[in-house]
Structure formats: structure tokens, C-alpha cells
Amino acid sequence: xxxxxxxxxxxxxxxxxxxxxxxxxxxxxxxxxxxxxxxxxxxxxxxxxxxxxxxxxxxxxxxxxxxxxxxxxxxxxxxxxxxxxxxxxxxxxxxxxxxxxxxxxxxxxxxxxxxxxxxxxxxxxxxxxxxxxxxxxxxxxxxxxxxxxxxxxxxxxxxxxxxxxxxxxxxxxxxxxxxxxxxxxxxxxxxxxxxxxxxxxxxxxxxxxxxxxxxxxxxxxxxxxxxxxxxxxxxxxxxxxxxxxxxxxxxxxxxxxxxxxxxxxxxxxxxxxxxxxxxxxxxxxxxxxxxxxxxxxxxxxxxxxxxxxxxxxxxxxxxxxxxxxxxxxxxxxxxxxxxxxxxxxxxxxxxxxxxxxxxxxxxxxxxxxxxxxxxxxxxxxxxxxxxxxxxxxxxxxxxxxxxxxxxxxxxxxxxxxxxxxxxxxxxxxxxxxxxxxxxxxxxxxxxxxxxxxxxxxxxxxxxxxxxxxxxxxxxxxxxxxxxxxxxxxxxxxxxxxxxxxxxxxxxxxxxxxxxxxxxxxxxxxxxxxxxxxxxxxxxxxxxxxxxxxxxxxxxxxxxxxxxxxxxxxxxxxxxxxxxxxxxxxxxxxxxxxxxxxxxxxxxxxxxxxxxxxxxxxxxxxxxxxxxxxxxxxxxxxxxxxxxxxxxxxxxxxxxxxxxxxxxxxxxxxxxxxxxxxxxxxxxxxxxxxxxxxxxxxxxxxxxxxxxxxxxxxxxxxxxxxxxxxxxxxxxxxxxxxxxxxxxxxxxxxxxxxxxxxxxxxxxxxxxxxxxxxxxxxxxxxxxxxxxxxxxxxxxxxxxxxxxxxxxxxxxxxxxxxxxxxxxxxxxxxxxxxxxx
Numbered sequence: 001x002x003x004x005x006x007x008x009x010x011x012x013x014x015x016x017x018x019x020x021x022x023x024x025x026x027x028x029x030x031x032x033x034x035x036x037x038x039x040x041x042x043x044x045x046x047x048x049x050x051x052x053x054x055x056x057x058x059x060x061x062x063x064x065x066x067x068x069x070x071x072x073x074x075x076x077x078x079x080x081x082x083x084x085x086x087x088x089x090x091x092x093x094x095x096x097x098x099x100x101x102x103x104x105x106x107x108x109x110x111x112x113x114x115x116x117x118x119x120x121x122x123x124x125x126x127x128x129x130x131x132x133x134x135x136x137x138x139x140x141x142x143x144x145x146x147x148x149x150x151x152x153x154x155x156x157x158x159x160x161x162x163x164x165x166x167x168x169x170x171x172x173x174x175x176x177x178x179x180x181x182x183x184x185x186x187x188x189x190x191x192x193x194x195x196x197x198x199x200x201x202x203x204x205x206x207x208x209x210x211x212x213x214x215x216x217x218x219x220x221x222x223x224x225x226x227x228x229x230x231x232x233x234x235x236x237x238x239x240x241x242x243x244x245x246x247x248x249x250x251x252x253x254x255x256x257x258x259x260x261x262x263x264x265x266x267x268x269x270x271x272x273x274x275x276x277x278x279x280x281x282x283x284x285x286x287x288x289x290x291x292x293x294x295x296x297x298x299x300x301x302x303x304x305x306x307x308x309x310x311x312x313x314x315x316x317x318x319x320x321x322x323x324x325x326x327x328x329x330x331x332x333x334x335x336x337x338x339x340x341x342x343x344x345x346x347x348x349x350x351x352x353x354x355x356x357x358x359x360x361x362x363x364x365x366x367x368x369x370x371x372x373x374x375x376x377x378x379x380x381x382x383x384x385x386x387x388x389x390x391x392x393x394x395x396x397x398x399x400x401x402x403x404x405x406x407x408x409x410x411x412x413x414x415x416x417x418x419x420x421x422x423x424x425x426x427x428x429x430x431x432x433x434x435x436x437x438x439x440x441x442x443x444x445x446x447x448x449x450x451x452x453x454x455x456x457x458x459x460x461x462x463x464x465x466x467x468x469x470x471x472x473x474x475x476x477x478x479x480x481x482x483x484x485x486x487x488x489x490x491x492x493x494x495x496x497x498x499x500x501x502x503x504x505x506x507x508x509x510x511x512x513x514x515x516x517x518x519x520x521x522x523x524x525x526x527x528x529x530x531x532x533x534x535x536x537x538x539x540x541x542x543x544x545x546x547x548x549x550x551x552x553x554x555x556x557x558x559x560x561x562x563x564x565x566x567x568x569x570x571x572x573x574x575x576x577x578x579x580x581x582x583x584x585x586x587x588x589x590x591x592x593x594x595x596x597x598x599x600x601x602x603x604x605x606x607x608x609x610x611x612x613x614x615x616x617x618x619x620x621x622x623x624x625x626x627x628x629x630x631x632x633x634x635x636x637x638x639x640x641x642x643x644x645x646x647x648x649x650x651x652x653x654x655x656x657x658x659x660x661x662x663x664x665x666x667x668x669x670x671x672x673x674x675x676x677x678x679x680x681x682x683x684x685x686x687x688x689x690x691x692x693x694x695x696x697x698x699x700x701x702x703x704x705x706x707x708x709x710x711x712x713x714x715x716x717x718x719x720x721x722x723x724x725x726x727x728x729x730x731x732x733x734x735x736x737x738x739x740x741x742x743x744x745x746x747x748x749x750x751x752x753x754x755x756x757x758x759x760x761x762x763x764x765x766x767x768x769x770x771x772x773x774x775x776x777x778x779x780x781x782x783x784x785x786x787x788x789x790x791x792x793x794x795x796x797x798x799x800x801x802x803x804x805x806x807x808x809x810x811x812x813x814x815x816x817x818x819x820x821x822x823x824x825x826x827x828x829x830x831x832x833x834x835x836x
Contacts, residue, residue: 002360005403009355012404013348013411023292023405030299039306040224041315045383045476045679050603051581055510055595056218062552063559068105069219071227071250073098073211073234074491075110076243082206083111083242090239095211098233103226105216110201110209117200121193127186131179138175145169188531195538198545199563203498210495210503219249219597220309227252245491247504248479249597265741269327269734276331276730277338278419285334285409285417290326293401297322297394313749314387316742320754321687322394324738328694328731329366329402332358335727337410338417342426347414351407359403364798365697366399368626369690372619376686379611384679388686395690443722445714446778455775458767459646465763466649468656474605475569475675479504481748484671496567502544505568505598509537509560509580512589513551522555529586530558536585537562537592542576568598569674577602605678612682619689620645626693629798631704635784639776640700643768644692650767651688651760652681659752668743668755677752688760691735695769698731699724703777704785713782721774732765 012019046053059066075091077083083091088111098107145168152161201210213230215222227250234244266287273283301315336358340350373395376388415423446454479492495503511533516522530548537546537560545563552558562580566572577599580592620641627637655676657663662673703720707713739761742754777784787795 001363002356005359005363006352006356008403009359009407010348010352012355012407013351016408016411019404019408023296023401027292027296027299030296030303033303034299037303037306039310041302041305041310041312042220045311045604046220046600047381047383047604047607050600050607051593052595052600052603055508055593055599058510058557058593059508059559059595062554062557063550066559068217069215069222069249071213071215071230072247072491072495073107073213073230073250074245074247074494075209075211075239076245076494077207078241078243080205080207083202083209087239087242091209091211091242094234094237094239098211098213098230101226101229101233103216103222104230105214107211107213107230108201110211113201120189124186124189124193127182128190131182131186134175135179138172138179141168142172145172192531192534192548195534196545196547196561198500199547199561200499205498208494208498210499213250224252245487245494247491247495248482248488251487251491262738262741265737265739266323268737268740272730272733272737273327273331276726277334277417278422279417281413282334282338282417282419285406285413286327286330289330289401289405289409290323290398292405293326293397294319294322294394297390297397301390301393308386309383310386310390311383313747313753314383314390316750317387317683317753318390318394320739320742320757321391322398324735324757325366325369325395326398326401327734327738329362329398330406331731331734332362332698332727333402333406334410334417335730338422341415341418342422344426347411351410354410355403355407361697361701362402363399364630365690365694366395368622368693369395369687371622372686372689375615375618375622376682378618379615379682381607381611381679384608384682387679387683391687443715443718445712445718446774448779451775451778454771455779458772458775462646462650462763462767462772466646466653468653468661469649471660472652472656472681473571473660473675474609474678474681476601476604476678477674477748478568480567480569480672481674483746486746489672500544500563500565501567501570502564502573505564505566505573505596507562507564507577507580507594507596507599508549509546509562510593510595511558511560511585513556513558514586514589515554515556519555526551526555526558533558533585533592534560536583537580540576540579542566542572542579562594564598568601573598574602601678605675608678608682612685615682616648616685619685623689623693627696627700629795630697631700631785632787632792632795633704633785634787635780636700636704636777639773639780640692640696643696643772644689644764646772647692647760647764647768648685648688650763651684651756652676654759654763655680655752655756658755659748668751669746670748670751674748677749680752680756683753684756684760687757688764691757691761692764692768695728695732695765696773698728699769699773707785713780713784714778717774717777721770725770728765728769732761735761735765 075083077087092109092111095107095109098104145165148161149158149165152158152165201212202208211234215226217223217226231246231250234246238244270283270287273286274280277283298315298319301310301318304310305315333354337350337354340353341347345353370392373388373392377385379385410417418426479488480496482489482492492504511529513522513526513529516525530551534546534548537543542565543562544565547561549559549561564570564573564576566576577594580594582591584591623641623644624637627640628634631637658665658668659670660673660676662670665671665673699720701720702723703716706716706719706723711719736758739754739758742750743758745751745754
């Protein structure tokens with residue numbers, strides 16, 4: 001592979017302008033595909049086959065018109081007073097207009113709903129008065145009959161009047177039985193009304209009203225155009241004296257691909273490159289190539305959104321990875337090329353060697369990340385697999401750019417990739433200076449006591465940072481996690497304050513009924529069982545209200561509207577969903593089914609949690625195999641993999657502390673806490689694993705190379721560390737800068753992913769790879785490189801750093817290595833040929 005990449009680098013250097021033209025053509029093609037085929041991005045996630053999905057399918061079969069999406073429009077009076085009659089009529093008119101829009105099934109007038117509730121309450125009150133009056137009349141008739149019976153008995157005429165008395169008594173008994181049946185129905189209605197008392201559309205203080213909007217399409221299928229049309233029906237013609245807000249089901253927050261914070265991150269990365277490379281030209285090259293690669297990958301990914309359901313976070317993840325990894329991979333090759341130029345290697349030869357050595361490491365490291373990302377498809381979770389595939393696309397493009405476009409641009413720059421002072425210093429350098437400088441400062445191993453303290457401190461710190469991960473709760477962001485100035489947050493807060501937190505995350509409960517031999521019997525049974533099931537559901541402490549929605553046409557399924565006490569992301573709502581699913585209210589009919597947005601998010605979180613250990617085990621196993629092949633050691637793979645595990649849990653602990661507990665959240669603009677994004681841990685495993693392998697390769701291979709070339713095991717640790725620390729430090733700082741830019745996104749999904757990756761890189765690069773691993777390698781000594789002979793014979797020889805290639809292309813250090821003035825102005829046309 002190294003030899004192939006060497007030749008590829010030389011070829012790209014010779015045909016630099018052609019290579020650049022190809023990449024620009026690919027960028028133009030990706031842009032064209034985006035313009036022609038891009039579709040709408042989604043803001044929600046689903047997993048087929050979950051309990052919620054099964055209930056939704058049952059509803060679509062049993063209840064026509066059910067299963068469509070929904071949203072809430074929140075009206076509040078500006079001065080906190082009751083709505084006036086004019087305001088009520090205006091809001092009702094807006095609801096009527098919205099109901100006529102394409103894609104909208106209905107928009108319910110909240111005041112009409114409250115009038116219906118009041119009418120039902122009045123009907124129940126009137127019915128009780130009528131029944132009480134009828135019962136009094138019946139009791140009076142019973143008294144008269146009893147008196148007549150006593151008088152007839154006293155007069156000795158009881159036998160003659162007995163038949164008449166019996167007939168009257170039978171009539172009274174029948175009336176009593178009828179009244180008692182009506183009483184039972186009345187009490188059942190009163191009980192149902194009491195259980196549904198908290199399901200309101202107008203607040204008790206009269207200053208807040210909810211317009212419930214339902215759509216004809218499923219929540220994920222409702223187009224942005226339809227949502228915007230609904231919001232425009234209410235917002236474009238405001239009702240005087242009121243404020244209107246829309247919940248997160250209506251007002252979607254679609255994160256932008258590029259923001260000021262991300263630009264700042266790239267600028268910081270540029271500063272790091274300038275400091276490391278000492279030249280603006282050299283610093284600009286990795287950024288330019290990364291932008292080209294990420295442009296192609298992101299535009300290509302978004303062009304697919306017209307044919308596949310793609311979450312809004314998916315292309316942003318590709319952008320995040322492509323930008324950070326693209327800069328780093330280009331940096332590795334540029335840094336190697338600069339180092340070789342300083343040693344007097346000719347430009348064309350240096351480009352080939354840099355591509356064959358550092359480029360070989362880039363390809364190998366990129367392949368490990370690629371495998372980990374594509375492995376997300378094996379979990380059987382569609383949206384997560386798509387994220388992994390788009391991330392893998394961005395990574396693959398970044399690798400191809402690094403080994404083709406970077407050599408082409410390096411050839412155009414020629415010696416100018418070095419700063420003027422570096423070229424001047426090179427001109428004054430005498431033969432053998434490099435060897436003398438290296439011999440003048442031989443490395444010394446670190447003291448063993450320091451190694452012990454260093455390892456203990458690193459492990460202790462990582463464990464402490466990881467402790468919050470024990471309290472990890474997974475979920476999806478809701479209105480409460482939006483910025484406080486957003487309409488989604490205002491709507492969420494208004495609903496919680498005026499109607500209860502559970503109104504933001506209502507549930508649908510579906511129950512099987514026993515049916516009956518005839519339609520009449522099934523209908524009677526359904527009415528009775530519906531009331532029994534509602535009472536069973538209402539008996540849970542975490543249920544604020546429950547109301548029957550309806551019974552299927554075949555009287556075998558009943559549907560209920562359930563309002564939890566807690567919000568959609570609360571632990572109590574999660575517990576309630578499980579409790580309801582364990583409930584079998586009618587013996588022999590099976591447990592309740594539960595659906596709704598909150599229920600769906602709980603199912604997604606649990607599915608991801610269940611799949612995470614398997615995926616982590618696969619990644620850990622892959623890590624051990626890869627590192628075993630690279631380092632031909634038993635100790636190094638184990639230490640490096642355990643370090644990755646510590647990095648992962650420490651990063652997760654940091655996310656929990658900031659986003660779930662709220663620690664230091666104000667520093668990065670986190671205004672509200674909640675559960676951790678449910679797919680973040682799985683995503684973090686795949687990405688952080690690849691990055692950890694990158695850093696381990698660039699630190700560890702230097703140690704192995706020094707040891708193989710005869711250095712003492714502990715001296716080799718210092719030599720390898722010195723050789724790789726600068727580039728790993730720069731690469732990590734660049735990663736942290738780019739990922740950190742996304743931390744300030746107003747979308748909590750993007751912010752939490754950016755934070756997790758930035759913090760994970762910080763921990764892995766600076767604590768695990770540069771503190772813990774060198775200390776443990778020092779303590780292990782020669783044992784760090786032990787490998788059973790039989791295993792050594794079986795393993796293929798993988799030359800990641802291209803040492804064999806370098807030995808085949810050794811060039812003696814020339815006496816005069818300074819570029820000439822003509823070469824200083826040179827470009828691709830003056831790059832020496834391969835035969836030179």
C-alpha cells in the first residue's frame with residue numbers, strides 16, 4: 001500500500017492542475033445534484049417495530065383518520081386578562097381558516113371545546129336532578145302503595161286488592177330498576193368527566209387557549225410547507241391583544257449548516273496551523289482541501305434527502321466530521337512533507353514519500369473510522385445507519401482528498417510550503433547536521449516514580465470524570481430544550497404552567513375489548529369495559545387525566561387520551577409508559593398498548609440503549625485486532641483499548657454533567673437541562689474510536705519504530721512520544737476547535753454532539769494518549785512489546801508508517817539544500833520527474 005500511495009502522490013504532483021480540475025468538477029457536480037434532487041430534512045426520528053409503532057399501525061387499521069400528525073397553537077392575552085368575545089371569535093375564525101388548508105385534517109376551536117365541556121357538565125347536573133326527582137316520585141308512590149296495602153289489610157279486603165297491589169309494585173320495581181341503571185350510567189359519566197377534568201383547551205384563569213391542529217399525514221410525513229402554512233394562518237393575521245406561539249411539533253428548528261461559531265472554530269484551527277507550520281500558505285492548504293472535501297460530501301449527502309428520510313442532524317454530522325478530519329489528515333501529510341524538505345529531500349520525492357508514509361497512516365486510520373461508522377448499519381436502526389453512512393462518506397472523501405488533492409497543491413507550492421526563515425536556515429545547513437543535532441540531545445527515560453504517579457493520576461481523573469455517566473438518562477429534545485426566546489420554548493412553558501407539564505407529552509392508550517356474540521352485546525360490553533379501563537388507568541399516581549377517544553367499529557378496541565403528571569422527558573412519564581404496558585385491565589385481552597410522541601422517544605432510547613453494549617463490544621474487539629496487527633504486541637492493544645473505553649465513559653460523564661445536570665451549562669449557552677440525546681452514546685463510540693486510533697497510531701508507531709531499531713524499551717517510549725506529540729497536539733486542538741464550534745449551536749442535538757466529540761478528543765489525546773499510555777508503556781518495559789512466536793508468524797506485516805518504503809527511497813543529505821530563487825517561484829512545471 002505504501003508503494004502504491006508513493007506512486008499516486010508522485011503522479012498527482014506531476015499532473016497537479018488536472019487533479020485540481022477533477023476535484024473542482026466533482027464539487028460542481030455535487031452542487032448540481034443538490035440543486036436538482038435535494039428534499040426536505042426531517043426533525044424527528046422513528047424505528048419500525050417498536051411498541052409505539054405497533055400501536056400506531058393498530059390505530060390506522062381500527063380507527064379511520066387516526067395516526068396523523070398534530071401540533072398546538074398557544075394563544076395568550078397580553079395583559080393576563082380573560083379573552084374578550086371579539087378575541088374568541090377571531091381565534092375561532094383563524095382555526096377555521098387553518099382547518100381548510102391542504103394537509104390539515106382539523107383545527108379545533110378551543111372555546112367551542114370548552115363550551116361542549118360545560119354543556120356536558122350541565123347535562124350531567126340536569127340529569128342528576130331529573131333522576132333525583134324521578135326517584136323521589138317513585139319513593140312517594142311506594143309510600144302511597146304501602147299505605148293502601150295497610151288500609152286494605154285493616155279493612156279485610158287485602159285478598160281482593162292483592163292483584164292490583166302486585167301490579168303496582170311490579171311497576172314501581174321496574175321503574176326503580178330503570179332509575180338505578182340510569183344512575184349507574186350517570187355516575188359513570190360523572191366519573192369520566194372527573195377523570196378528564198385536567199384535559200382543557202382554555203386555562204382556568206381564562207387567559208390561555210390551545211388550538212389543537214391535526215394533519216392528514218403522519219408526523220414525520222407532514223411537509224414543512226404545510227406547517228408553515230398553518231403557522232401563517234395564525235401569525236400573519238394577529239388577534240389584537242394576544243400573543244401566539246407554536247409548539248415544537250409545528251415550529252421546527254432546522255439547524256443551519258454554517259454558523260458564526262463554526263467559522264470561529266475554523267479560524268482557531270487556522271491559527272493552530274500557522275503556529276505549527278509557521279507559514280500562512282502552509283496553514284491555508286489543509287483548510288482549503290478540507291473545505292473542498294466537506295463541500296462535496298455534504299452537498300452529495302443533502303442531494304439524497306429527496307429519496308431517503310434524512311434527519312436534519314445527519315448532513316451536519318458529515319460536515320462536522322469531514323471538516324475536522326479533513327484538516328487533520330491533510331496536516332499529517334503536509335507536516336511529513338515539510339520535515340522531509342528540511343532534511344534536503346527534493347520536492348517531488350518528498351511529496352511521494354509523504355503520501356506513501358503519512359498518507360499510508362491516514363488511509364489505515366481512516367479505514368478504521370470508516371468501518372466503525374459503517375458498522376452503525378448493523379444495528380438495524382435506519383436513521384442511525386444513515387448517519388453512519390453519511391459520516392463514512394465524508395471520511396472517505398477526506399481521505400481521498402488527502403492522498404490526491406493535497407499532493408497536487410503541494411507540488412504547485414513547491415518549496416514555499418516552508419517559511420522563508422526555514423529555507424534560509426536550510427541553505428546554511430551543513431551535511432550531517434541533522435544526525436549531529438539528534439546525537440547531541442539523546443532522550444532519557446522518565447523516572448519510574450513519575451510514571452507511576454502519572455498513570456495513577458490519569459486513571460483517577462478519568463474515573464472521576466466518568467462518574468456522572470452512571471446517572472445517564474436518554475431521550476429526545478423537546479420544547480423545553482429550545483432557546484428561551486424561541487416560540488417553541490414559549491409554547492412549551494405556557495402549556496406546562498397553565499395546563500400541566502403532561503399536556504406537552506400526552507399519550508395514547510389502546511386496549512383490547514372482549515366483544516360479544518352480537519353487535520348489541522359487544523356494544524354494551526364495550527361501554528362497560530371502556531369505563532373500567534379508564535378507571536384502571538386513572539388509578540396510577542402519575543396520570544393527571546384520562547379520557548376515552550372512541551371504540552373501533554367492531555367494538556374490539558378502545559382508545560384513550562392519557563395526560564401524564566410529568567413532562568415528555570421526565571422519568572415519571574417513562575415509568576408510566578412501562579406501567580401502562582404491564583397493565584391488563586380486562587383479563588384475557590392482553591396488556592395495554594401505548595403510543596404518542598413521548599412514548600415513541602422512550603422506545604427509541606431503549607432500543608438504542610439495548611444495542612449499545614453489542615456495538616461497543618464489536619468496536620472494542622475491532623480495536624484489539626487492529627492494534628495487534630499494527631504494533632505486533634499483546635500489551636499495547638490492551639492498554640490502548642482500555643484507554644479508549646475510559647475516554648468514552650469520561651466523555652459521556654462530561655455530557656451528563658453539562659447537559660443533564662446543568663453544570664457549567666451557562667458558559668456554553670445551555671439554558672435548560674434534560675436527558676442526553678438518545679443516539680449520542682452510540683455515535684460517540686464509533687467516532688471517538690476512530691479518532692483514538694489516529695492518535696494511538698501517531699504516538700505508538702514512533703515508539704515501536706524506535707524499539708525495533710534498537711533503542712531501549714523505555715527510551716523508545718520517549719523517542720516515540722517526542723516524534724508524535726507535536727502533530728497529535730496540533731491535530732487534537734484542531735479537532736477540538738472545529739467540534740467546539742458546534743457546541744454553541746442553538747439546536748441542542750448539534751450542541752451536545754459537538755461537545756461530546758470535542759471533550760472526548762480532549763480527554764483521549766491529552767490524558768490517555770499523551771499521559772496514561774506513555775506511563776504504562778514505561779512501566780511495562782520490554783514486556784510491552786512481547787508477542788507469542790506462533791502469533792507473530794501468523795500475523796501479516798503491516799507497515800503503517802511506511803518504514804520499508806522510506807528505506808527503499810533513502811537519499812543522502814546533500815551539501816547544499818537551499819531552494820534557488822527560481823525554485824522559490826516555482827510550481828508544478830518545475831517538479832522533477834520520477835526518474836530524476
